[in-house]
Amino acid sequence: MRSVLLLLRKELLQAVRDRRTVLLTVLFPLVFYPLLFGLMGSMVEREQAQLAELVPRLAVAGESDDPLVRGLVGDPRVVAVHMTERDHALDRLHKGVLEVVLVVRSREERGVLGYDVTLYGDAGEPTGQAALARTREVLQDHFQELVWRRLEDLGVDPLEVEPPFTLRVVDTGGEGAVTRMLLARMLPYFLVLSILSGAMGFGAEITAGEKERGTISTLLSSRLSRTQIVLGKFLAVLAVALASTLVSAVGLFLGIRAFGGEVAGFSPMAALWVLLLLLPLAMALAAVVLIVGSFARTQKEASAYLVPLLMIIVLVGISLMIGAAEPRGVQLVIPLAGPLAAIQRGITGVLTYAEVGWALGSSVLLAGALLAAAVRIFRSERVLFRM
Amino acid sequence: MIPVAVEELKKHFPAKGGSVRAVDGISFTVGSGEIFGLLGPNGAGKTTALRILTGLIAPSSGRATVYGYDVASRPEEVRSRLGFLATETGLYERLSPWETLCFFARIFGLSTREGEQRAEALLRRLGLWPLRKRRVGTLSVGERQKLSFARCLVHDPPLLILDEPTAGLDVFVARTAVDLIGELATAGKTVVLSTHDMHLAERLCRRVAIIHRGKLAAVGGPGELQEELGGEDLAEVFFRAVEREGLSFEDANGVR
Known part of the structure; x- marks a missing residue:
């Protein structure tokens, strides 16, 4: 494990020194989201004022x-x-x-x-x-x-004359219900996109990029076993993906505040569900990035292979965001869509323990299987030394 | 214990319509403290043979051992006893020379203190100490090559495997590399290197193995081979050895 941690440390040191990785995982979410939501907020506000008059x-x-x-x-x-x-x-x-x-x-x-x-x-x-x-x-x-x-x-x-009937509407959602609903719709989509945007570039660099630059032979000729190398790289990709996600969440909250919304309705329990469900999802995506990066000959090739995955995530994310699909119960075992829908349900407070079990169990199994596949692929000399 | 022993080593790669024999039944041994050269043109199978010796790829058949450890079944034991320099410098551009050496020292099981001591000694010896904090990406080709040598030596392995150690280097840097290899042999290290540079092989190697199209054409000291096969220099010896074995002079279709 010591060797795995040494490799992890080395990869992370390189990550924080890589301007592109820092820009994509830290600066972009922290600047872009507040700016996007701030602009949207001011535009909506101006339009509402115009319409009111x-x-x-x-x-x-x-x-x-x-x-x-x-x-x-x-x-x-x-x-x-x-x-x-x-x-x-x-x-x-x-x-x-x-x-x-x-x-x-x-x-x-x-x-x-x-x-x-x-x-x-x-x-x-x-x-x-x-x-x-x-x-x-x-x-x-x-x-x-x-x-x-x-x-x-x-x-x-x-x-x-007594009116024939009166009507009174009571909002049972309580304070922050609308924000919570909006957050439930948007947050899973933004978070999963952040996982992938964090994992994609960095993951491709430390796998296909190593092959491209010839540093992979140096690493493979060291005392590290291939399983240790995969684990070290996997943990590094996971760490960068989670850091990107965390920063994006902060950026999103800042953005919502810039929009004029309140995030008071977001309970600690909801935050716990989000974290718990996000971790295996990030693990699975990190493993996919490693598999693709190990197979590809160059970083560019790896990025090209990862585009369809990004498209799938965007499609699933948008379907959930607009409410076109609302998996629940045992349907939460569906890869990607299940955990994302579970996060939505966790935020709105309707997630059951059984549903947590379905979503978490399936995504942990999937992450484990994908990691095992990543190790297997990294051990294959036909893949690693593919011309 | 013999540092390197290779017996009937074969490596086939799948290719369209069959397979390519990159290494085709080669056998040789390398003695302790010897500089042994694998000599052959591009595509002869030298890199493949060295990759097998370092445990990067497995042989299709035959056997190779490093200090008695089978490269296929005990690759980790093998790798702890050797330093491998690939054709590319294989360095991380965003690390400093100091970080590079400390990282590899720790990976090879040295303690932090031992690693730092080894890193300092090597950087000073190779004249890289003043550059220790700079990013590798900002170093010149020569400085990178020196650092690559330092990286191979950081865990003080008894065997060095160098794949084309002077390829792509200018005359000054190549000279430094050659001097360094000589110094290492004098210090008791065993060196196995691959090259297509006949002059380099003639100058450095005590013994050479002439490889062409994956097959071994001749093994021996440059002087011995010259005596046996005739010819003015090692380049001529190479052609005569290939002819004697009845091997074609056509390219080996890019197999290295």
């Missing part, structure tokens, strides 16, 4: 002497114009001159009290969405007023 421009199509039409056109909360032609109004909407078109039809001609109102607007665009919401609020007030007037016409005091 939005005075929707709308056209009201209907009878010009109708009280609702007149009320809307005169309402100071909107910039409303009256148009008789619906199609003309819609044309203006499509051209972006207006945000909303209201088509008001009174039921009076049918001998019935009330209105049928149709709202036209672009809900797929933030301004259109906000304008529609604001118009709906304004309309609500006008409808309320019309109801009151109708009640008064019927000789009823509106203030004495």
